[in-house]
Amino acid sequence: MTPRQTSLWLPALAVLGSVTSLCIGTSFAKRLFPLIGAEGTSALRVGFSAIVLVLFWRPWRWPLSRRDAGFVIRYGLTLGVMNLLFYLALRTIPFGIAVAIEFSGPLAVAMLASRRAIDFVWLAFAVIGLGMLLPLAGQHTVDPTGVVLALGAAVCWALYIVFGKQAGHLHAGHSVSLGLVAASLVVVPYGIAHAGSTLLHPAILLAGLGVAIVSSAIPMSLEMMALKRLPSETFGIMVSLEPAVASLWAMLLLGELLTVSQWSAIGFIVVASIGSTVTAKRGVASSPEIVG
DSSP: OOHHHHHHHHHHHHHHHHHHHHHHHHHHHHTTHHHHHHHHHHHHHHHHHHHHHHHHHOGGGSOOOHHHHHHHHHHHHHHHHHHHHHHHHTTTSOHHHHHHHHTHHHHHHHHHTOOOHHHHHHHHHHHHHHHHHSOOTTOOSSOHHHHHHHHHHHHHHHHHHHHHHHTTTSOHHHHHHHHHHHHHHHHHHHHHHHHGGGGGSHHHHHHHHHHHIIIIIHHHHHHHHHHTTSOHHHHHHHHTTHHHHHHHHHHHHHOOOOOHHHHHHHHHHHHHHHHHHHHSOTTSOOOOOOOO
């Protein structure tokens, strides 16, 4: 293998590792729901992630103007609400389906940014996939409340991308660490109000720290490394596999078995995401960060 091939394979493996770590961490997080609820689990994940990344990146090293602080706060608050809604959705719908529905957010941003005919093909794939997942025409194979919460997370992911671009001129470690601090201001108090003192149990705190590291700190670190070395199209294609990867890990770790129709729906959404990435104009917006 040539040095150039190695330079592409290593960051590609980093993206795959990032997606896998995120899916494994979220699968284990769902196991905490019976103990502290989705709200408490989300609070531990976001709160510990903020602490870990602040200590790692030490954002106080960089200056922050009042204008940039506004960008980071909007970015972080949206991130917090997105995580909370996603975890609430996981209470009643399978992990893979929640991720697939959530992907409609960044897909919508990509579609709105383009006016080419080919994008309507990918839009059609996305609509077909979502139509197969949503409880339409009296079909309630998927919990409607969970679907609504996942769609809310999708809207937040779309806004997260928009606000993230406004803070894009900042160092990634700077914006992400401070963004998670802002996110924790929303999620942590809500989680404490729901779970109370149970969150302080040593075993729960340790589990929450593990979830934060595996589902946030490791994926974000691997992702930032990959973004510096991979073309945005390649990165986007690999990230687009997340709904399928999430479904596989949820099947292995949580016993969540999907129907053939649900797998097909996820396939349509993955194809839409990959297609949108491949045909996107080079040099335009990079792919969304892994945040689910």
